Amino acid sequence: MVSLELRDISKSFGSREVLSGINVLMDSGCLAVTGPNGSGKSTLLRIIAGLLAPTGGQVVLRSDGRPAPPELRRDLVGLVAPDLALYDELSAIENLRFFARVRGLRTADAELAASLEKLGLAGRENDRLGSYSSGMRQRVKCAFALLHDPPVLLLDEPSANLDETGAAALDSLVAEHRQRGIVVLASNHPAELRSGDCVLQLGD
Amino acid sequence: MPVETDLEPGRRPARPDVAEPGISPYRSLTPRSTVEMLARAAAVFRKDITSEFRTRYAVNAIALFAVTTLVAVGFAVGGVGISQPVQASLLWIVIYFSAMSGLSRVFVREEEARTASALRLAAAPGAVLGGKLLFNLVLLVSLEVVIVPLFVGMMHLEVSGWPLMLATLAAGSAGLAVTATVVAAIVSKANAKGALFAVLSFPILLPLLVGAIHGTQAALSSARFAAGMQDFKLLVSYTGVMFIVSLFVFRFIWED
Amino acid sequence: MFLKILLGIWMAGVIVAAFLVTPPGGRDFLDPDSARIIIFHVPNAVVAVTAFFVAMLYAVKYLRGRDLRDDAKSAISAELGLVFAALAIVTGSLFARMQWGSWWNWDPRETGMVVLLLVYAAYFALRSAVDGADRRASLSAVYGIMAIAPMLFLTLVLPRVVFSLHPPTAVAYPKAQRLVLVPAMLGFLGLYLWLFRIRTAVAEVRLKLKRY
Numbered sequence: 001m002v003s004l005e006l007r008d009i010s011k012s013f014g015s016r017e018v019l020s021g022i023n024v025l026m027d028s029g030c031l032a033v034t035g036p037n038g039s040g041k042s043t044l045l046r047i048i049a050g051l052l053a054p055t056g057g058q059v060v061l062r063s064d065g066r067p068a069p070p071e072l073r074r075d076l077v078g079l080v081a082p083d084l085a086l087y088d089e090l091s092a093i094e095n096l097r098f099f100a101r102v103r104g105l106r107t108a109d110a111e112l113a114a115s116l117e118k119l120g121l122a123g124r125e126n127d128r129l130g131s132y133s134s135g136m137r138q139r140v141k142c143a144f145a146l147l148h149d150p151p152v153l154l155l156d157e158p159s160a161n162l163d164e165t166g167a168a169a170l171d172s173l174v175a176e177h178r179q180r181g182i183v184v185l186a187s188n189h190p191a192e193l194r195s196g197d198c199v200l201q202l203g204d
Numbered sequence: 205m206p207v208e209t210d211l212e213p214g215r216r217p218a219r220p221d222v223a224e225p226g227i228s229p230y231r232s233l234t235p236r237s238t239v240e241m242l243a244r245a246a247a248v249f250r251k252d253i254t255s256e257f258r259t260r261y262a263v264n265a266i267a268l269f270a271v272t273t274l275v276a277v278g279f280a281v282g283g284v285g286i287s288q289p290v291q292a293s294l295l296w297i298v299i300y301f302s303a304m305s306g307l308s309r310v311f312v313r314e315e316e317a318r319t320a321s322a323l324r325l326a327a328a329p330g331a332v333l334g335g336k337l338l339f340n341l342v343l344l345v346s347l348e349v350v351i352v353p354l355f356v357g358m359m360h361l362e363v364s365g366w367p368l369m370l371a372t373l374a375a376g377s378a379g380l381a382v383t384a385t386v387v388a389a390i391v392s393k394a395n396a397k398g399a400l401f402a403v404l405s406f407p408i409l410l411p412l413l414v415g416a417i418h419g420t421q422a423a424l425s426s427a428r429f430a431a432g433m434q435d436f437k438l439l440v441s442y443t444g445v446m447f448i449v450s451l452f453v454f455r456f457i458w459e460d
Numbered sequence: 461m462f463l464k465i466l467l468g469i470w471m472a473g474v475i476v477a478a479f480l481v482t483p484p485g486g487r488d489f490l491d492p493d494s495a496r497i498i499i500f501h502v503p504n505a506v507v508a509v510t511a512f513f514v515a516m517l518y519a520v521k522y523l524r525g526r527d528l529r530d531d532a533k534s535a536i537s538a539e540l541g542l543v544f545a546a547l548a549i550v551t552g553s554l555f556a557r558m559q560w561g562s563w564w565n566w567d568p569r570e571t572g573m574v575v576l577l578l579v580y581a582a583y584f585a586l587r588s589a590v591d592g593a594d595r596r597a598s599l600s601a602v603y604g605i606m607a608i609a610p611m612l613f614l615t616l617v618l619p620r621v622v623f624s625l626h627p628p629t630a631v632a633y634p635k636a637q638r639l640v641l642v643p644a645m646l647g648f649l650g651l652y653l654w655l656f657r658i659r660t661a662v663a664e665v666r667l668k669l670k671r672y
Binding site: 049050051052053071072074075077078079081083084085086087088089090094098099101102103104105144147148 | 233234235240243244247248250251254255258259317318319321322323324325326327328331459460
Binding site for chain 3: 383386387390393394395396400403404406407408409410411414442445446449450453456457460
């Protein structure tokens with residue numbers, strides 16, 4: 001099992017302190033992170049993903065009790081976030097193919113197409129992302145995050161831009177992932193927060 | 205300490221219906237050899253080529269700049285006979301400034317289109333550097349394949365030693381590509397990217413430019429390779445040193 | 461406090477000695493008195509290059525330990541290096557005017573100093589273009605490290621390989637000149653160290669304030 005520990009995480013941008021004293025320990029289930037705008041939800045998720053270094057504290061990912069080295073973070077974590085963009089000039093399947101190859105996966109095209117289908121994008125996988133609506137882009141981002149089947153799934157406002165079917169697909173995805181691994185979900189929607197086993201409230 | 209797994213990288217594990225304690229439901233994808241790293245760099249390279257093919261940002265910028273400069277220079281001094289040192293200098297001025305107008309795209313575009321985060325989540329720094337370096341090298345060489353013959357023709361250059369000329373161009377371009385790629389990475393994280401790119405590149409590239417110009421001059425005047433040997437050695441060692449430095453230093457730029 | 465006064469007296473002594481104690485240059489010099497500029501020019505150049513390597517040392521130290529104080533020290537040394545490089549160029553140019561009649565000759569050594577100046581200028585241009593203290597520190601440290609090899613080449617290799625107007629630097633100076641040159645070197649180094657200490661102290665206080 002993979003466990004996630006946040007040890008006394010703090011983050012400041014210059015003199016502005018955004019996060020301080022965040023302590024979390026979980027080995028399965030869903031953690032819902034909530035708080036007003038600007039309270040640091042996205043920042044926290046980026047820190048867990050390894051995109052941002054915390055000002056203080058540590059993120060420790062353990063596999064079977066042993067801490068994983070920093071290079072492994074990439075393999076263990078998947079992130080869906082609003083400010084994360086994929087390549088507009090490539091098609092959905094080209095995007096996935098590239099990210100799979102660059103991760104070292106040898107996923108067949110058929111599998112990639114199937115994952116897009118599962119997210120409701122059947123038939124549009126060869127269209128360039130530039131022609132997608134924001135809801136469709138959100139779905140491809142989910143496919144991107146799940147390419148390598150990460151034990152830790154980080155979702156930042158995941159149902160933004162999604163319609164009912166999309167939101168439903170997302171819900172079942174989260175439910176499935178919760179059983180096998182860890183989900184950290186940042187949101188302000190009460191509906192989304194309901195899928196959390198625990199809630200972390202940010203902001204003073 | 206690498207995480208142990210009995211699965212080869214790249215193969216999906218059979219998903220257990222219920223997560224059993226003690227079995228890690230994932231496998232390590234960290235590249236275990238240089239060959240694997242190169243394969244991933246190749247993926248980055250192919251993606252950049254496809255992307256460039258469809259948007260043509262860098263190619264347009266470089267080509268336009270090179271042709272404009274060439275015509276301007278030709279118009280100004282083409283009819284008059286100019287000395288070989290001047291010819292060599294002008295050639296490398298055209299190459300250098302064309303490079304400055306297009307080689308930063310490889311990183312700046314990732315930041316501007318906000319795709320850098322996705323790339324950082326998926327790719328090891330070595331793969332990113334390798335792929336983008338190769339892209340810039342291909343871009344630069346493609347430019348030279350067009351520009352150098354044009355320059356030689358339009359300016360009525362007489363090249364005495366083609367082997368030396370080609371060797372100087374090759375080694376000079378390699379060094380230029382390596383340095384420009386790393387500086388592009390630095391600049392992509394700053395503001396005022398365009399101007400900053402040339403400002404940062406120039407002092408570091410000066411030894412390369414000196415060697416390249418001098419070597420080209422030797423190639424124009426002499427048929428012997430030995431005439432430009434010292435410059436060629438300089439270019440090769442410069443490229444080697446900057447490449448090794450970039451391998452060490454890149455991850456500090458790439459990771460926030 | 462005491463050191464500051466000592467430094468002041470020392471430098472004053474050096475300046476006076478440059479004019480009164482050092483003998484004028486030999487027949488190589490068009491105006492033998494102009495040779496006295498060595499007392500100022502050489503220490504400036506030496507400090508300028510030393511400051512660069514000190515800045516790079518702190519840059520490497522920052523990348524290993526991520527202590528912003530090391531980054532501050534790197535920037536401070538670079539600042540001082542810039543000033544001394546500018547002084548070296550100006551004194552060199554003055555001498556060139558007297559000896560060879562022109563302010564600038566595209567001599568490899570001269571150009572090497574100018575490139576050092578450009579590296580410093582680029583370093584500061586980069587720093588002013590980056591937001592975020594940590595990012596600024598990492599990027600400028602990396603840039604500085606990349607500049608080391610070209611700098612070594614331009615200051616050590618090139619002038620020895622290509623013909624240069626510049627008087628050879630490895631020549632043994634006559635004893636009478638050394639009498640003033642060595643104290644001058646120490647004086648300018650002392651000046652650099654003193655300025656470095658003051659600015660570092662200020663930087664450390666600033667860093668502390670930001671934390672609380």
